[in-house]
């Protein structure tokens with residue numbers, strides 16, 4: 001089994017986009033044949049997956065926004081992106 | 093609760109003749125199809141009431157001359173657009189225009205890896221080659237591709253080959269879609285039903301495939317109903333998450349709901365989509381759990397599986413309010429298993445053609 005490799009500058013895969021659901025007042029990730037809720041911090045991470053920012057840059061920006069330890073944020077970001085990559089939701 | 097997904101059956105016309113087609117025996121006529129402006133209005137209403145994804149389907153949606161216009165309108169309304177196609181009628185030029193119109197995702201069905209068997213199953217010479225060409229064009233344009241591998245008696249032994257084909261075409265996702273016996277497919281149940289040995293073999297292969305392709309290809313598969321022990325939560329519950337609009341504008345809680353006698357369906361030609369969703373007698377009929385009988389009524393899983401599929405309950409038990417007989421707790425469960433075990437294979441019945449075409453041996 002291959003461990004998903006995190007792209008240097010993460011970007012959502014084709015057919016995957018972040019969308020603000022006005023009816024329900026919530027961010028969602030629209031994917032082929034599925035919808036994933038992207039609440040709070042998740043949407044903040046996903047908004048920055050535009051192929052221009054490195055993972056470290058994303059972590060830096062979030063550390064500036066949230067009053068949370070950088071190491072904790074780094075852990076959360078890596079975990080979430082690894083999960084998305086495993087589901088083929090990040091461009092490789 | 094508002095719907096998240098809408099299946100838009102743009103037309104029932106289709107050049108193919110798949111024996112497993114789940115569309116009804118009697119298809120809607122071209123003359124009854126909604127025009128471009130009416131469909132666009134439906135997309136806007138859907139987006140306004142909270143629908144997020146629209147599945148452009150059919151029949152073959154490419155049979156609509158206005159497919160690009162409809163796709164653009166759905167996309168501009170804010171909907172995620174998914175095209176479900178057999179590939180016939182979409183060349184690379186049309187695909188590029190669909191992409192420019194905002195198409196998010198393409199789902200192409202395949203019948204097998206062998207061109208001759210594939211074309212025989214589809215009832216259309218040259219279908220396989222066109223499917224491969226479209227799949228390659230989709231990934232070539234950097235678009236998201238799902239391959240829908242429709243699985244049944246004639247190709248189940250080639251499951252791994254079909255998944256490998258999907259991977260080689262660059263699909264991000266493959267749907268291992270065991271035939272569901274609705275509409276025309278029910279007529280071909282004996283011919284399409286895999287044997288118990290085939291199912292056992294396929295289930296083992298599925299585990300190996302999941303491991304082999306982990307992280308590279310998402311493989312979505314469910315246990316085929318006739319060999320299951322518990323039903324699938326059909327549609328995520330009747331009238332809970334999605335709706336289905338037929339070519340003429342009739343709104344159904346699911347694709348096969350029109351087979352259920354006694355239900356009154358409303359049309360978007362006469363009422364708003366939101367009104368239909370909230371108040372149509374057909375949506376009210378099996379929403380929630382109040383309609384349930386035993387064994388569902390006192391079952392702790394009733395809000396997990398919602399009693400399964402109403403259309404399947406009807407087809408096997410004669411009662412649309414019965415438990416889905418794919419459930420072990422249904423008194424009809426063993427009857428359903430027998431139907432599967434007794435299936436004898438044989439020739440397909442194709443729509444509009446004389447019966448008796450033989451399935452070529454593999």
Ligand code: SF4
Nearest residue numbers: 106108110113151178
């Ligand atoms: S299942 Fe086959 S025949 Fe039926 S609509 Fe789809 S492509 Fe056409």
Ligand code: SF4
Nearest residue numbers: 388391394397399419
């Ligand atoms: S008895 Fe009814 S509710 Fe319970 S698992 Fe079976 S189908 Fe679902």
